[in-house]
Amino acid sequence: MTAAARGSPTERYRRERPPVSRECGEELTRITDDIDDPIVKLRYLQKALNEDGDKSALVQLVPIPPARRAWYRLKGLRALDAVADADEEIAERTLAARKTARRVVVGASAAAMLFVPVLVAIVAWQVNRWRSEPEQVASVGSSTEANATAIEATTAPLSVPTTLTTPAPVEENTPVNQPPVAESLADDDVGIVPSMLWLADRGPDWELYSNGLRIETAYTVKGTPRDYRVHARDGKLLPTKLDRPIGILFHTSESDLWPLEPGYEKELRKGSEALLRFVKREQAYNYMIDRFGRVYRIVDDDSRANHAGHGVWARGDEVYLDLNSAFLGVSFESRWEGGRTLPITRAQLIAGRNLTHYLRQRFAIAPEMCVTHGLASVSPKRGLIGYHLDWARGFPFKAFGLPDLYAQPLPSVALFGFTYDSEFLRTMGERWPGLIAAEQQLAGEARQRAISLDDLRHERQAEYRRWRAELPTPAGDEPGLANRNR
Ligand SMILES: [Zn+2]
Numbered sequence: 001m002t003a004a005a006r007g008s009p010t011e012r013y014r015r016e017r018p019p020v021s022r023e024c025g026e027e028l029t030r031i032t033d034d035i036d037d038p039i040v041k042l043r044y045l046q047k048a049l050n051e052d053g054d055k056s057a058l059v060q061l062v063p064i065p066p067a068r069r070a071w072y073r074l075k076g077l078r079a080l081d082a083v084a085d086a087d088e089e090i091a092e093r094t095l096a097a098r099k100t101a102r103r104v105v106v107g108a109s110a111a112a113m114l115f116v117p118v119l120v121a122i123v124a125w126q127v128n129r130w131r132s133e134p135e136q137v138a139s140v141g142s143s144t145e146a147n148a149t150a151i152e153a154t155t156a157p158l159s160v161p162t163t164l165t166t167p168a169p170v171e172e173n174t175p176v177n178q179p180p181v182a183e184s185l186a187d188d189d190v191g192i193v194p195s196m197l198w199l200a201d202r203g204p205d206w207e208l209y210s211n212g213l214r215i216e217t218a219y220t221v222k223g224t225p226r227d228y229r230v231h232a233r234d235g236k237l238l239p240t241k242l243d244r245p246i247g248i249l250f251h252t253s254e255s256d257l258w259p260l261e262p263g264y265e266k267e268l269r270k271g272s273e274a275l276l277r278f279v280k281r282e283q284a285y286n287y288m289i290d291r292f293g294r295v296y297r298i299v300d301d302d303s304r305a306n307h308a309g310h311g312v313w314a315r316g317d318e319v320y321l322d323l324n325s326a327f328l329g330v331s332f333e334s335r336w337e338g339g340r341t342l343p344i345t346r347a348q349l350i351a352g353r354n355l356t357h358y359l360r361q362r363f364a365i366a367p368e369m370c371v372t373h374g375l376a377s378v379s380p381k382r383g384l385i386g387y388h389l390d391w392a393r394g395f396p397f398k399a400f401g402l403p404d405l406y407a408q409p410l411p412s413v414a415l416f417g418f419t420y421d422s423e424f425l426r427t428m429g430e431r432w433p434g435l436i437a438a439e440q441q442l443a444g445e446a447r448q449r450a451i452s453l454d455d456l457r458h459e460r461q462a463e464y465r466r467w468r469a470e471l472p473t474p475a476g477d478e479p480g481l482a483n484r485n486r
Contacts, residue, residue, distance in 0.1 A: 037309055038284035039254055039388060197361050213354035215287075216296045219276050223283045223303030228325035229471065230318050233415070235463065237470050238318075242326070245301065247369030248359055249308055249323060249376060250352075251285060251331040252341055252390040260291060260345065268292075272333060282306060285329040287355060293347025295355050301362075305329045309388060311376035312418070312464070314411035315368055321468055323376060327369075328359060336374070336390045339427045353400050370402050375434075378412050380468070383461050385410065385418045385435075386428075393432060406432040413438035417460030 035041045194210045201208040205218040226243045255275045258267040272290045279285055279298050286305045288296045299305040307329030313320045320326045332352060335342050344352075359365060374392025378385055386392060397404045412418040413435060425431075431439075446456040 036306065038279070038282040038306060039309075041282065197358050209354070209358055211354050211357060213295065213351070213358050215355075216294055218296075219280045220297045220300055221280055221283065221303075223299045223305060225302060226304050226325045227472075228322045230320060230326070231467055231470075233314070233317050233319060235467060237467075243302070245326065245328045245359075245363050245365070247313065247320070247323075247327040247365055247371060248356060249311075249327040249329050250370070250372045250391050250395060251307060251329060251388075252334040252336050253279070253285075253288065253331045254335050254390070255333060257291070257333070257335060257342060275333060279331070285331040287328065287330045288333065289330070289348050289351050289355070290333045291345050291348060293345065293351035295351050299329075301328065301359075307331070308373065308376065310378050310380050311373075312378055312412035312416060313369070313371055313376045314415060315366060319411070319415065319467075321464075322471055327371070328363075330355065330359075336392070339393075339429055341391055341394050349396060349399060356400050356402070367402050368405065368408070370397075370400070371405055375405055375410065376412070378416075378418050380461075380464065382421075383418055383457070384424065385412050385420050386424050389427065392428065406434050407437075408434045409438040409441055410434050411438075414441045415460065416464040417442060417457035418464075419457065 032041045196210070197213075198210050199207060200210045205216060207215045207217060209215070226245065228242050229240065230238050230242065232238055253275055255278075256271045258264045258271055260268070268291065275290075276288060276296060276298070279288055283299045283303075283306050285307050286297065286299045286301060286303075288298055290296070304324045305328075306324060308323035308327060311321075311323040313323065313327075330352070332344050332348050334344050334348075356370060360367070360370070372391030372395045374386060374389045377388040379387040393406065395406075397406075414437075420435075442456065442460075443453055446453045449456070
């Protein structure tokens with residue numbers, strides 16, 4: 001993108017927006033404390049911040065902190081309801097958050113009402129000031145954004161940058177069915193690659209490995225130790241308790257993306273730092289790879305990260321249902337949008353490949369256990385695949401030296417009869433080969449047993465629920481029900 005295109009309507013990443021105040025950020029954070037799924041939480045924050053817009057500038061004029069906070073909470077609660085209304089599953093997941101927020105609002109609004117006269121007086125005084133200084137507004141431009149900017153300008157000292165990310169609105173009409181977007185790399189035929197990987201050097205907050213992988217450890221935290229069991233395909237829960245990761249689940253961070261250009265250094269750095277703090281607080285992933293290819297270890301390898309939600313994967317005779325425990329979560333700073341993953345950088349690709357080699361060697365991870373979230377994620381309540389869709393297409397398996405798992409029959413469909421709805425097809429545009437293969441397997445089995453496909457699906461989904469119920473549910477595993485330790 002050229003410098004001239006910066007900030008133009010075709011800007012594909014995100015627009016400039018004034019920072020939200022610290023108080024607004026704190027209130028939104030408080031409301032989201034009861035939402036356990038980090039991605040649901042991020043979606044909620046997007047909604048709340050996008051709706052907030054110019055109105056929050058007005059509320060910053062209120063001189064009394066409790067009244068400001070009550071207002072922010074009311075706004076935040078409204079956004080929470082809007083997100084929940086759009087999705088039955090999210091409604092369930094955010095129930096605890098909404099109950100808590102509502103309770104506090106009832107108390108706080110009584111107090112806030114006392115300050116309404118003050119708010120009205122101040123707004124009236126401020127409007128009078130704008131009227132007397134028309135040239136200031138005119139110089140900024142037109143539309144409501146101009147008003148917001150003018151208000152922002154008059155209240156600059158009150159505006160404190162927040163630690164929250166302020167993601168861009170989802171672009172409408174992004175074409176689907178674009179080819180995979182990650183760049184592929186030339187084969188590994190240039191330079192020497194050591195056959196074994198070892199720790200070559202380390203400092204107080206970094207580790208360097210012999211393949212060039214550098215892991216930043218300044219954000220590393222310990223979480224709940226991995227402790228899980230695996231089912232055999234016949235439904236038997238295998239007795240062995242496991243405490244080491246057996247696979248890798250690839251994600252996108254669903255966060256802001258700034259153009260990779262000189263002039264955006266500050267935004268790029270601040271965006272990544274805010275994301276890292278969010279991921280650390282939520283213990284959302286084991287590893288994050290920023291857009292310059294820096295690899296951060298967040299939740300340490302021996303602990304489960306809260307990255308997978310409900311999911312299914314299988315290999316050989318083994319079926320995995322507790323993916324948070326069984327898989328390491330590796331997230332690329334990027335976003336799933338309009339039916340595809342936005343391009344990752346070559347630096348991310350190289351770093352991701354080196355990290356994958358390192359993790360595979362360290363934990364003896366089989367290649368077909370390096371999976372994407374979009375392939376494994378399910379919504380058990382609705383019996384649907386693709387609850388999270390990150391990397392549901394376009395992951396560069398080949399460049400990572402991994403088998404193409406888009407071609408392998410999808411375990412959630414073949415084993416448990418999960419299906420998809422029209423919304424899924426509209427987003428994806430088409431089914432990938434492994435999904436088609438899994439559906440054919442299921443249909444073949446229904447024919448063989450002379451039962452309807454629907455009956456077979458019901459039977460299998462009931463089986464999934466039975467298997468899932470047999471697993472111990474560690475704290476924080478059921479999103480929306482419990483607060484994790486931070
Ligand atoms: Zn994900």
